[in-house]
Amino acid sequence: MIEEYQRLDKRVQKWLFNQGWPDLREIQKRAIAPILSGDRDVLISASTAAGKTEAFFLPACSAIAEEENGFGILYVSPLKALINDQYRRLESLSEMLDMQVTPWHGDSLQSKKKKARNNPSGILLITPESLESLLVREPGWVKQSFTSLKYIVIDEFHAFIGTERGQQLLSLLTRLEHITGRISNPIPRVALSATLGELEKVPLSLRPNKSLPCETITGSQHQSTIKVQVKGYLEPIDITGDEKRTSAEQQICQEIFSLCRGDSHLVFANSRSRTESIAAQLSDLCEQQVVPNEFFPHHGSLAKELREDLEARLQKETLPTTAICTMTLELGIDIGKVSSVIQVTAPHSVSSLRQRLGRSGRRNLPSILRMLIAENELSDKSNIVDGLRLELVQSLAMIRLLIVNNWFEPADTEQMHLSTFLHQILSVIAQWGSARADQLYSLLCEQGSFKEISIQHFKQLLSHMGKVQLIQQLNSGELVLGIEGERLTNSYTFYAVFKTPEEFRIVAGSKTLGTLPVDSLILKDQHIIFGGRRWKVTNIDDEKKVIYVTSTKGGKPPKFNGSGMSIHDKVRQEMLSIYRTGDYRIEVGNQKIDFVDNLGRQLFQEGAYLFEEANLEKQPVYQSGKHSYIFSWMGDKVVNTLTVLLIRSGFVCSNFAGVIEVQNSNVDDIKNCLIAITKDDLPDETELAGTLSLQQKLIEKYDEYLPEDLLTECYGQKAFNSSATKQWIIACLV
């Protein structure tokens, strides 16, 4: 310890002494040498509150302590609130070193920004969007102020990998190295991250062109206790007229009310409307019982002031507060830990579950996770999806994967991210005034982060951009912004590459039923579930973003919709294994721990029973009445592929929770059809994506400007997987 400690700047040592820490933590000690060396990237992966930020800042601040001109450290963070927190945490250290720390984002103080503008030095805390704005609007100042940059640190790196924003960030860093002339002598990047799957692949996500080696430092397994409980609830079939029975949601709210009052908790509800509904019920309960209200909603559509008020209340930790929220509170805002985390539906991924679990567990107290899952009461008309209690089992599978295998979804790194690529092309041209095609390719693809884009794609994209007036070419060959490109880059909304997903309106006859996000796969004649009822899609209007439906029969729709693109193969495979063994319990030493309550266990047993009865282990395709169901136990990409293949062959089908429901068909028909398709080559992802309407493929912010071919190819990669599907068909159906 002494040795590494000595390498830190004297003032940093003094600060450490003042903090009263008995020792540096493991990762902090191990990080000192690689960071001080300045010749490599460093990846620090450890659980929350293991001291990652100090692990970086102690040596990095020592290294730049003597620098006076220009920023020495660039700190990038996904959220403004995080930056504000970091600023507070760095106050005492920076004072000791007499170092300037500047928070720079949309809401930071102008006086601080002005001071940094006139005299840049020390540490700059910034979001990717603000960095983008600086590069485009003030490249001259950027070039001057960042010449002596020694380190770039990215906090919450796991939030960036594989996302559009992550691609933008990597591209920005390459452009920063370009403008300061550091491409051949790159600036070391340090990534701080909590949860990461497949750690060996991560350095490639940090620096795609591998111009510097990367050293990985992982925290030793965090020995914290986790308490998990899954509780089941029954949704009664018909509650009208029967006052004794209450809906599952009411029961859940009662539970939350009794569990959460008096302390701080987070309740994750996965959808905005659900959040509002639960929060409303809880406030009503408080009012009825004449106690102060401690339950508040938090989601993206809520007004900024309401969100900030809630965040502040959580941070102060003086009043007990329970936030009913969506993903917005998932990231590491330092609101302090809460006592427990409650999930009201199955989470959409294991890494999301881990991140949420990490929000609970105060000092020396265990992290507590409760899952409150509701399933429909069964009757003869029930759908097989309900019968199998799929939502419950999915939750169990995810918990097992998390705790037993320590597994989380690996990031999808083969995407082209065309929307962000287009954005970066416009941004680079706006930054410099003009650029040649080969320069753009070299900067963004060869040196930068867009490795999956071939020259062919690039040319196709540029030609299309010219056609839609995003760019123009001068006689001298240089590319400049076209009239539309100018309009886009001049807007203050230009700097962000993500957007809230668009929604389609669902219309039956003349009545609008509601809206549905576009990220689910919807084709004509397909059945969708909405408002607890089954509908058949009659038409999709691209222009007005409307889906026309008619009410249809086909059996009661299952409760759990779960459609989308995020469930990984491994989760479904784990579910299959749970059904097969009939046992979800977790082995610890010689014991098997049961973490489900009585009603939950009962629900599970009903599901396991049905699984065996239907012999689903041997029969991937199962017929029930007039319809058939395909159980692939594979992730959403394979499920989507199968669905579209069948639709192309004339079947009417839809998928819920990974189960494909095929109307009016029998097992042999389906099997023969799929096997026949495999005999010739399976259509590839692009061809499959071609069956969807254009509007459905417009997911990312600039997708509307992409040529349709490329858009289809890009969407195909996200939604389908032909080779895996072929393998499954051969393995399971033949």
Added chain:
Amino acid sequence: MEKRIRLKERDAIIQSLKSGVTPKIGIQHIQVGRSNEVKALYNDIERISQGGAAFRLIIGDYGSGKTFFLSVVRSIALEKKLVTVNADLSPDRRIHASSGQARKLYSELMRNMSTRNKPNGNALSSVVERFVTQARKEADEKNGDVSTVIHQKLASLSELVGGYDFAKVIDAYWNGHEQDNEELKSNAIRWLRAEYTTKTDARRDLDVRTIISDNSFYDALKLMSLFVRQAGYEGLLVNLDEMVHLYKLSSTQARTSNYEQILRILNDCLQGSAEYLGFLLGGTPEFLLDPRRGLYSYEALQSRLAENSFAQRAGVIDYSSPALHLASLTPEELYILLKNLRHVSAEGDTSKYLVPDDALKSFLHHCSQTIGDAYFRTPRNTIKAFLDMLAVLEQNPSMQWSQLVQSIAIEDDRPSDTDEIMVDEETGEILNSDRLADFKL
């Protein structure tokens, strides 16, 4: 053509052209073609020296020799005893701005001020000196006070915006001269060069309340034109090149304000309110003609700069319209240019020619094989290669030109505002971005 060419001029010409820039002196030896255009500009300069004004847009494709042409006109102006100022626009320098870019353009102009005796720039101090000397002479004759004479001579300036402070600064220069106060003199020059960024500093150093800033770009130029006149020169010629940078501005607002300024200058010059002042703006055809982003996008400019429809119908060029289009060099003109270069290289002595006429023809043929039409449309690299070849022959008298011609490598001229991306040598091989070199939308 039999005259000897001074070594100084010869070196200036060869060195500049080898590095791809226009030479500042000796242009007359290599000027080829464009006689009508030159005549038209010559008339403009005459008009300026007689108290009129001129405004010309020199339009030519990239590499067609606009900058060269502007230099030619500039040297004519210098010969006719005008003062010239010139500058290139860039992302950091433009005509109208709010964060100092216009002021920077003005500074650049002043730094490049040239007179016949000082054709390489930095002539501002000499011009001021000359003015002061003249004022002294007058004062001595009349037995008056130099300061009063200065103010009298600059009385006409006081009517214009900023004129009063301008006169005060010249006065300060005189005081510095009198008191042997070098600092005061250099502060005055700094003020004239628009290097003061805050009024407080100017107030402190020179006791004036205003500075030359973004807002007073054109006004300051008008003052300067009257001033140089008082200093005994015939007028002021302003050369602004690389106007395409206005076209490339991504903010529509910024572009429009700049075009507004150009309109203002054009109106002043062509209406006759500006005196002893001329403007030459060099730009590409897109800069002028693009209906959405070019000058034509600004309606008032479009009507004033429109082509002469009679001339168009008759198939001739109207050399008196403000927009002057320069055609690219023809291959024949390029041949003559190479002959001139050969002549200059030999210091005007025909016996010292390094290569015969055949060599020139062979060289041009080889160029056309290598880079096609570009060899005469954008002759920059062709000229460079030719001079390189002459240099080798000069230093190795035993070598034959026939050996060298075949091995000439000519680069394609590919401009861009983006910095080139420098990578290590090893990785340079694997990069395949060069396949995009000829990409056309």
